[in-house]
Amino acid sequence: MRVSVVHPKELGEPEVSRWRSLQEADPAFDNPFLSPEFTLIVGELRDDVRVAVLTDGPDLVGFFPFERHPMGIGKPVAAGLTDAQGLVHAKDIEIDPHKLVRDCGLAVWEFDHLVVGQPLLPARHERHPSPIIDLREGWDSYVATLKENSGKTYRSTLYKQRKLSRDVGEVRHDFAIKDAGPLRTLLGWKTDQYRRTGRSDRFARPWIVALVERLLATDTESFAGMLDMVYADGRPVAGHFGLRTRTTLAGWFPAYDTAFAKYSPGLIHHLAMAERAASSGIQVIDMGRGEKEYKEKLKNGEYHVAEGRVARAHVGAGVHWMLRVPVRKARSTVLASPMLRTTADRTLKAYGRIRTALSS
Structure with missing residues (x-):
């Protein structure tokens, strides 16, 4: 097996088509973050x-997208943003992950959302649930499950939607829209959320804004940026920007106008989005790894993703271990404990309030 490392712009149509066919041949790869279009646009x-383009004789058998950083440190494409990572490959091929890392010119490759079952998966790793809305049995089946498992949430969300309509005006849901205006509104809400909760504002980085804009403009049968918004009396209330393949919608950037918080606009939006997604052929909404209350209320299944690293004997791998592994272990400890997680969340929100007050 040979490995050739290229920049995405060097891939021709035969390579992109083969990548897409390998992705669509295996349900494990049915996530837009593993699509060739995502890597090409980033x-x-x-x-x-x-x-890394893998060939076996005359056959293209795999595509491994990654970022190459100083000292041979490798990361997933758009590291910190993606909810599915890994190698898209033909079935039954044998791959030595350490050799692949070496052939890519890397000392180490770290991951935090690796698709489980990958040949890149090292013996030592952590697994985390990634909640999903499973629509493969249809919308009515999902609603029946939701009523059974989260009946109070379902009923209260419908009640609040009716109240929103009475108090403010007609509630409307626009699905799969391409207008940049609503996108800017959504990103503004998201920036406010990051600041309010003490998180780093991703949209303070111009390349991420440009990425989202280019993804929104992309629309093919196998890959597209997906923007949808809920309005009340013509005023935007909540929305979401994500990515889709033919059958999977990856949740990415949901947000809402806090002026309508008492109506639970996020839940109103998610139910509306799921219903429209089901009618458009989407079978799974992957809400992504992370402990969020709304995910627990809406999920009716889950995938698993892995976190860890593939490293070889190299000084860069040693430096990476000192800088990253203790931090990752500490974060995992906090996230695994409800008490520590709640304390950390409160601390971040307090920091966010102080930061907002100082900047006003």
Whole structure:
């Protein structure tokens, strides 16, 4: 097996088509973050993106997208943003992950949302649930499950939607829209949320804004940016921007106008989005790894993703271990404990309030 490392812009149509066919041949790869289009668009904005192209004789058998950083440190494409990572490959191929890392010119490759079952999965790793809304049995079946498992949430969300309509005006849901205006509104809400909760504002980085805009403009049968918004009396209330394949919608950036918080606009939006997604052929909404109350209320299944690293004997791998592994272990400890997680969340929100007050 041979490995050739190229920049995404060097991939031709035969390679992109083969990548897409390998992805669609295995349900494990049915996530837009593993689509060739995602890597190609990120590659337009970042010089550190590479793709390892694996060939066995005359056959293209795999595509491994990654970022190459100083000292041979490798990360997933758009690290910190993606909810599915890994190698898209033909079935039954044998891959030595350490050799692949070496052939890519890397000392280490770290991951936090690796698709479980990958040949890249090292013996030592952590697994985390990634909640989903499973629509494969249809919308009515999902609603029946939701009523059984989260009946109070379902009923209260419908009640609050009716109240929103009475208090403010007609509630409308626009699905799969391409207007940049609503996108800017959504990103503004998201920036406010990051600041309010003490998190780093991703949209303070121009390349991420440009990425989202380019993804919104992309619309093919196998891959597209998906924006949808809920309005009350014509005023935007809540929305979401994500990505889709033919059958999977990846949740990415949901947000809402806090002026309508008492109506639970996020839940109103998610139910509306799920219903429209089901009618458009989406079978799974992957809400992504993370402990969020709304995910627990809405999920009716889950996938698993892995966190860890593949490293070889190299000084860069040693530096990476000192800088990253203790921090990752500490974070995992906090996230695994409800008490520590709640304390950390409160601390971040307090920091966010102080930061907002100082900047006003």
